[in-house]
Amino acid sequence: MQHPHLDTRVSPLRQRLIDDMNMRRFSRETQRNYLRDIGRLATFLGRSPDTATADDLRRFQIEQQEGGVPVPTMNSIVSALRFFFTQTLDRPDLARRLVRLAHPRNLPVVLSRDEVARLLNATTCLKHQAALSVAYGAGLRVAEVSMLKVADVDSERMLLRVERGKGGRYRNAMLSEGLLTLLRQWWKVGRQQGVMHRDGWLFPGQHAMKPISTRQLYRIVVEAAQAADIAKRVGPHTLRHSFATHLLEDGTDIRIIQVLLGHAKLNNTALYAKVATRTVRTVTSPLDKLGLFKPAEAFPDV
Template sequence: MDVFIPAAPISPLRQRLIDDMTMREFSRSTQNNYIRDVGRFATFLGRSPATATAEDVRRFQVEQREAGVPLPTMNAIVSALRFFFTHTVDRPDLARKLVKVTYPRKLPVVLSPDEVARLLGATTCLKHQAALSVAYGAGLRVAEVAHLKVSDIDSERMLIRVERGKGGQYRNAMLAADLLTLLREWWKAGRQQGVMYPKGWLFPGMHAGKPISTRQLHRVVVEAARTAEIAKRVGPHTLRHSFATHLLEDGVDIRVIQALLGHAKLDNTAFYTKVATRTVRTVTSPLDKLGLFMPDQGTLGG
């Protein structure tokens, strides 16, 4: 005989945190991450995080570092706790005690235009090819691609409306003519398959009422890269990195790229200058201008 076990009730403090995040239109994934990370701190304390002291916060961060918690994870927890202390329990004094750790960013993996073409050509169906083409052609994050609706495609203004970008921000992304052609082909095919609706998801999942998952899109990219014999370690975000880098190499103003990517800080966009190899090759070294050395005088690099 099955016994019904009711779900554990949500504590008033946790509900308050959820309400604070919902009011600010945080995405579901961000809310889940914040709840998890505040829960980590509560487990460390062994009591309500609302009763924390400055010493508790310090000990928590020291223990995390000694336990070998990855630095990006530590910084993500800091963001969650700062929000909790600032907005949910009105303890900004504790929020100021939290320390974000600086660490060198790894250079992103970027595909060449030829590799992008091979990857897109190696997809197994029109839906997947269209989804990855949006990621590259408009520079969207994987979650943004997954949650696009048919109505977000504005063919008159040649824009893609990204309603819920990172941090709940709204923006317009570019819609290339070739991408629009591909999306129209997918629209026709999707209608014939009975999975596309005027007010529905642009890329439906297993059920038309739900969008494709980010996990599925990741698998699609990995499998396509394997088929295309691309040895680099790639994921959906690789296409966004490639979009930004290729625009930079083509001479597009970095502030324009910042707006297209939806970056809040120019520093995040400027990071792509480190991988824009074509841009480096267009610069003339001051040594070359001296004219001291003649070309083809040896075999180094020949």
């Protein structure tokens, strides 16, 4: 439920904010999060958020920190408020008052190639296998898999057109021969089932006119992981992490991986270098190149 200041008294302001987000092609989920986070400030102030002062913002962030709000949540709120003050209100001076906190990023959970194969084979139908294969084979986010249309599969250029990437950005994702073969099989079965249409969704939901939900895709991954006896905590994003890590281990340039993932910053892609164990194992230590030491026998049991 939105704060009353955003719902009624300042509804023109709320509409202006929504128009600004629509203009930048923000996803529905991002818009919902931004409205909720700006509503937090309105609740704190007890009045319209466009009346906030620099001191208000300082007190708001101090209260959040003292209240134990997690750092990632605080940073998400900062993103929403910076957009609001910079784009909707044209008050960049206030946006600069918002502090983004540093926090250590957890290393992503990555599946081995064998685990990915087991997971894909543990799906219960061709549609589910095809959807998860797109997540792994093209490195797509779960929302991007959900929003794919049949027309987004470009078999001539061997690309998947991703129209609703993060931040509303468009990009081309890779389409491998194996993935194309699987999608063609799914197209044939989907047509026979009467759920696939040339101008429709690649993965229709329970109602053919709506796409499969991200929640359902999450459930499909979790159930397949359980069926495949994979003990790791797995979600749809795990397949994207595994895609990037396996490419890096195969020697693909990290900047190419950055483009394939649709990352705006190389820093985000560089995180995968920390989990690419095969890459570490293929590097020869400069110590070994000195040739000072002969291969030793195995350590004796203690």
